[in-house]
Amino acid sequence: MKDKETLASLSRGLMMTELSTTSLLPTETSPDYRDNETGCLIHSLTDVILDGVTVLICLFGLVGNGVVLWLLSFFIKRNPFTIYILNLAVADLSFLLCLLVYLILFTVQSLFCFYEFGHFLRFLQLLYLVAHNAGLYFLTAISVERCLSVFYPIWCRCHRPKHLSALLCALLWALSCLVTGLMSYFCFFDATEHCPMSNIAMYALDFLIFAPIMVLSNLILFIKVRHSSRQRQPGRLYIVILLTVLFFLVFAVPFSIQRFGLYFNYVYIPIEICNALASLNSSINPLIYFLVGSYRKWRFRGSVKVALQRVFEEHADSREDIEATRTDTMEMAN
DSSP, rough: HHHHHHHHHHHHHHHHHHHHHHHHHHTTOOGGOOOTTOOOOOHHHHHHHHHHHHHHHHHHHHHHHHHHHHHHHTTTTHHHHHHHHHHHHHHHHHHHHHHHHHHHHHHHHHHTOOOOOOOHHHHHHHHHHHHHHHHHHHHHHHHHHHHHHHHHHHHHTSSOOOHHHHHHHHHHHHHHHHHHHHIIIIIISSSTTTTHHHHHHHIIIIIIIHHHHHHHHHHHHHHHHHHHHTTTTOHHHHHHHHHHHHHHHTHHHHHHHHHHHHTTTTSSSSSSHHHHHHHHHHHHHHHHHHHHHHTTTTTOOOOOHHHHHHHHHHHHHHHHHHHHHHHHHHHHHH
């Protein structure tokens, strides 16, 4: 009797360990969707179609972000904002590549019952979580930097450290690797009671610190530019940042909420939909750059290179900066 109880407790322990290490996979279905005879995962037609759409979006995004990386690296004049955009493109490209490979391997192993990619899938998941968090951090840095350039244009032009953007990008990459690595260690490899706390800490950093700062900076910038520009058209860089942040909030936040819920067995949105939205968020930025940069007099004209030059080679004395400085000067004179 004792042997049976011991075996039962060991079995339950192994099952809990397996669940704690596999429930984090973003496209895995619940155990109820396994074939009773073979144990293979059963995919619905809707899930297969959504994953196929996500793969196509990832391919499109890889091409777009690759073009942006190429142009920013060799043809666009380097400035503080192009450094942020360059790192954001690297983060988006990394996320899309890891998610694409993950979906292909996961589909292969589930359809053919070939479960030999477990460790590699977890490694891919770690990589695209690092890229996803880094994208949020870079958007926050871009928003704060642009807000400061409008409120303190003279300081940004004359006293801003030359390599500040590169240093901040390196620190943000390190922060993303640190928080994601700690969460992955406690949840994937250690599988202890520290997993929920590390997960909460990572998403608290995202949702309670970086995301509010990003939203607040853009809100302040929007109010300031609308107040000071006096009905004039804002600069292209301002529009690009605003649209990029808006699409991030719409498309990327559901992915983070879904992953946060997975750790506590709460599924709010189908995982396949969240993957598709997150891939769309990482793929749409190059399209935003091109459309905003090529838009003139109700037409979209010019090459991708010219469009990016119009957006990212704006001088430090752009329209909203001039208007903000002029308004501040008038207020001081009064």
